[in-house]
Amino acid sequence: MESVRLGPLQQRHLPTLMSWLPDRQQCQQWGGPNFRFPFDQASFLKDCRWPELPSYVLQDCEGGMLAFGQYYLHLGRCHLGRLIVSPNHRGAGLGGTLVTQLAKIGIRDLGVTECSLFVLRTNLAARGLYEKLGFVEVAYPEHREWLDLCDFMVAPAEDFQREQITKQ
Numbered sequence: 001m002e003s004v005r006l007g008p009l010q011q012r013h014l015p016t017l018m019s020w021l022p023d024r025q026q027c028q029q030w031g032g033p034n035f036r037f038p039f040d041q042a043s044f045l046k047d048c049r050w051p052e053l054p055s056y057v058l059q060d061c062e063g064g065m066l067a068f069g070q071y072y073l074h075l076g077r078c079h080l081g082r083l084i085v086s087p088n089h090r091g092a093g094l095g096g097t098l099v100t101q102l103a104k105i106g107i108r109d110l111g112v113t114e115c116s117l118f119v120l121r122t123n124l125a126a127r128g129l130y131e132k133l134g135f136v137e138v139a140y141p142e143h144r145e146w147l148d149l150c151d152f153m154v155a156p157a158e159d160f161q162r163e164q165i166t167k168q
Contacts, residue, residue: 095126133159
């Protein structure tokens with residue numbers, strides 16, 4: 001795989017990210033049931049809570065945007081959200097790179113020992129990736145009306161630190 005790096009989202013990345021969400025279904029799968037579609041730049045920025053949340057892009061050596069993700073503190077964990085790989089680069093292993101690098105930064109910055117995320121029950125490819133990275137399904141401690149559509153998964157911080165060591 002080519003050399004990639006994770007860096008903060010910048011304003012110039014927004015049109016590319018917005019182009020990866022061409023319809024309501026993909027937008028709400030990515031952003032959640034309350035993410036507005038169709039969106040404009042203002043509503044998109046508000047709904048994805050940038051720059052309120054740490055937002056990162058995975059880029060190739062030429063600065064091309066390959067993937068995007070965010071993290072925040074949720075239930076005492078580094079919660080990963082709005083994870084997406086460019087439609088033109090899916091299936092190349094970039095999802096694992098994104099999750100691992102984003103988790104490592106979030107764990108360090110938040111000072112926590114676990115990561116969490118939600119995955120749609122219909123998104124079998126993502127679920128398989130998360131399980132491979134050490135995430136396991138656990139019961140979500142709160143009631144949410146949309147929980148019947150997804151599962152809550154948790155992984156220990158050590159899994160990501162070990163993953164980074166073995167890749168180097």
